Amino acid sequence: EDKSFKCQIFEMVKNIAHGVAPQARHGHSMNSVNNFLVIIGGVNDRGEYLNDVFLYNLSKMNGTHQIIKDYTFVQGGLPKPRYNHASTTFLDNQILIFGGRTAGRAPCDGLGSHR
Numbered sequence: 001e002d003k004s005f006k007c008q009i010f011e012m013v014k015n016i017a018h019g020v021a022p023q024a025r026h027g028h029s030m031n032s033v034n035n036f037l038v039i040i041g042g043v044n045d046r047g048e049y050l051n052d053v054f055l056y057n058l059s060k061m062n063g064t065h066q067i068i069k070d071y072t073f074v075q076g077g078l079p080k081p082r083y084n085h086a087s088t089t090f091l092d093n094q095i096l097i098f099g100g101r102t103a104g105r106a107p108c109d110g111l112g113s114h115r
Contacts, residue, residue, distance in 0.1 A: 019062030022054040027083030049081035
């Protein structure tokens with residue numbers, strides 16, 4: 001019996017999207033929540049550490065940039081701008097954010113969630 005992994009070949013196509021595009025970044029996280037893609041944090045091309053949130057509505061094919069102020073952060077306050085963190089979706093409409101690094105490469109602690 002063949003137990004090898006079968007990989008399909010996918011073709012990249014340019015999607016026609018509307019609205020605001022997120023700024024270029026790396027070290028961010030992206031999650032799927034309901035009908036949205038959610039991009040959190042990272043580092044932009046100027047080396048600035050981000051704690052913003054970008055929402056992309058998959059049903060309307062458009063994006064919006066938001067500075068979210070209603071985080072529930074387990075250790076209190078807004079999460080620090082960060083990159084190389086982990087995030088995951090849970091309970092269908094919440095995202096947990098953990099770890100990563102801040103400016104100066106200091107490790108982040110604490111666990112945050114956002115609805």
